[in-house]
Every structure is written in C-alpha cells, then in structure tokens.
Amino acid sequence: ETGVTQSPTHLIKTRGQQVTLRCSSQSGHNTVSWYQQALGQGPQFIFQYYREEENGRGNFPPRFSGLQFPNYSSELNVNALELDDSALYLCASSLSLGGNEQYFGPGTRLTVT
Amino acid sequence: GIQVEQSPPDLILQEGANSTLRCNFSDSVNNLQWFHQNPWGQLINLFYIPSGTKQNGRLSATTVATERYSLLYISSSQTTDSGVYFCAVVFYGGSRLTFGEGTQLTVNP
Numbered sequence: 001e002t003g004v005t006q007s008p009t010h011l012i013k014t015r016g017q018q019v020t021l022r023c024s025s026q027s028g029h030n031t032v033s034w035y036q037q038a039l040g041q042g043p044q045f046i047f048q049y050y051r052e053e054e055n056g057r058g059n060f061p062p063r064f065s066g067l068q069f070p071n072y073s074s075e076l077n078v079n080a081l082e083l084d085d086s087a088l089y090l091c092a093s094s095l096s097l098g099g100n101e102q103y104f105g106p107g108t109r110l111t112v113t
Numbered sequence: 114g115i116q117v118e119q120s121p122p123d124l125i126l127q128e129g130a131n132s133t134l135r136c137n138f139s140d141s142v143n144n145l146q147w148f149h150q151n152p153w154g155q156l157i158n159l160f161y162i163p164s165g166t167k168q169n170g171r172l173s174a175t176t177v178a179t180e181r182y183s184l185l186y187i188s189s190s191q192t193t194d195s196g197v198y199f200c201a202v203v204f205y206g207g208s209r210l211t212f213g214e215g216t217q218l219t220v221n222p
Contacts, residue, residue, distance in 0.1 A: 033209065037154070042199055042212030056209055088154045097208045099143030099163060104156040 002027055004093050004105035012111045013081050021076045021108045023091030029103075031055075031096055032074040034066060037088040037107075049074055050097050078110075086112045119200050119213035126190050126220050134185040134216045136200030144203035145176050146210070147185050149196055156199065159185070190220045 005024045013019050025032050031050045035043035045058040049068035063079040072093070078085055088109050092102040118137045126132055138145070147159040160167050160174040162183065167174055171190075176183040187194055197217050201210040 031208070035210070035212075042201075042214050043156075043210075045209040045211070048208055050208075056207070058209070090154075090156065092210070099203045099208075101144070101146065101158070101161040102210055103158060104148075107154045109154065 004091060004103055006089075006091050006105035006108050008108060009106070010109045010111075012113065015081055015083060015112055017081050018077065018079045019081060019110065021078075021089050021091075021110070022073070023076070023093075023105055024073045025091075025093035026103055029093035029095055030072050031094045031100070032068055032072065033092045033094070033102060034074070034076050035090040035092065036060075037090060038084075039087075043090055046076070048097075055097060081112045083112050086110060117200060117202055117211050117213040119198075119216050121216060122214065123217045124219070126218070128190060128192060128220055128222050130190050130220075131186070131188045132190060132218070134187075134198055134200075134218075136183040136185070136202075136213055138181050138183075138200075138202050138204075140181070141205040142178065142202040143205050144210070145183055146201050147174055147183070148199045148201065149194075150199060150215070151196060159198075187218075190218075192220050192222055194218060195220045 033048040034046040037043040047057040068074045091105045094100040094102045148156040164178040173186045197215040201212040
C-alpha cells in the first residue's frame with residue numbers, strides 16, 4: 001500500500017510568481033486536505049476535496065486554489081505569491097469525509113523571496 | 114471560539130524519564146489524532162483516539178471526550194522521541210483537522 005506522496009520536496013519562488021504543488025492520496029482514499037504550516041506554528045487548514053469537489057475552505061484568499069482528479073490525486077495552486085506564503089505545505093488523505101483518520105505526506109517546503 | 118490548546122509548550126527531559134502531554138478542546142469531536150513531527154516536517158500518526166485509551170509500545174493515549182481533553186503519555190523517553198507533538202481534532206459535523214500549537218519535546222542523553 002502506497003502512502004501519501006507530495007512533489008516537489010522543496011521549491012524557491014519569487015514574489016508575484018505562481019506555484020503548483022502536487023499530492024497523491026493513499027490507495028483507496030477519496031478525500032484530500034491541504035494545510036499550511038508556518039514556522040513554529042501548527043498546520044492551518046486551507047481546503048479539502050472529496051470526489052473532485054471542494055468540501056470546505058479555511059481562511060485563505062482566493063489566490064489559493066485547488067483541484068482533485070478522478071484518481072483522487074490533487075493540486076494546490078497559489079497565484080501572486082507573497083513573502084508570507086513561505087511555509088511547509090502538507091497534504092493529507094482519508095477514506096472519506098467526517099472523522100476518518102487523516103494520513104499526511106512529507107510536505108513541500110516553499111520559500112518565496 | 115473553537116480551539117485546541119496544548120500544554121506544556123516546551124518540555125525538557127532526561128533520557129529515561131516519563132512525561133504527559135495534554136490537549137484540551139473546546140467542543141465535541143469525532144476525531145482526535147496525536148502526531149509526532151519529525152525534523153524533516155513529516156507528521157507521523159501516533160494515535161487516532163476520539164475516545165478511550167490506546168497503547169503502542171512506550172506511548173499511550175487517553176481521550177475523555179465528555180470532559181474535552183486528551184493525554185499523551187511517553188514512558189522511558191529516548192533521545193529519538195525529541196520533536197514536536199501535535200494534537201489535532203475534527204469537531205463534530207466537520208471534516209477539517211484543527212491543530213494545537215504543539216509541544217516541543219527535547220530529550221537529553
């Protein structure tokens with residue numbers, strides 16, 4: 001059974017650019033959630049996808065957007081990057097919605113200069 | 114507001130000591146997870162424990178849902194236990210994990 005994978009591992013971008021992060025969910029999981037973790041803080045919920053539809057969004061501006069594909073993998077897109085977007089981006093997958101256990105990928109560390 | 118609070122924020126131990134980490138949450142939950150974040154940032158699942166008690170080796174956890182708290186016990190700590198421990202919950206009716214601010218554990222040899 002393959003766990004949650006994310007790519008790339010690290011990324012350096014310039015303010016104003018756009019970035020796409022990718023996540024492959026664990027086998028059999030149809031729900032993917034994205035979290036942003038700033039240095040020294042707990043992860044913050046960005047949004048969640050269930051069967052290709054967005055199911056809930058945290059307190060993030062519209063320049064944070066996402067997709068989920070028929071194989072349940074997912075993308076996180078961030079437009080017009082700002083310095084404060086520098087963070088660890090974590091993807092988690094679960095069997096379904098609700099209180100199911102969530103399993104995290106290794107994360108993508110984004111640095112915006 | 115709805116929140117998750119962890120204590121203590123920092124904990125320094127000598128190898129072999131025992132410790133208890135606490136997580137308080139403000140409302141009913143249908144998921145509570147404990148994680149250990151490794152130095153590379155990955156969140157390692159320790160326990161899925163919305164209620165009751167579980168044990169895994171030197172680690173155990175108890176959640177008292179009616180009183181809205183959970184405890185993570187680490188016995189005979191080792192230097193490899195060092196890192197940040199997070200408690201996260203899914204409040205009843207939702208699907209998103211809400212994290213506490215974590216406990217930074219340092220185990221000295």
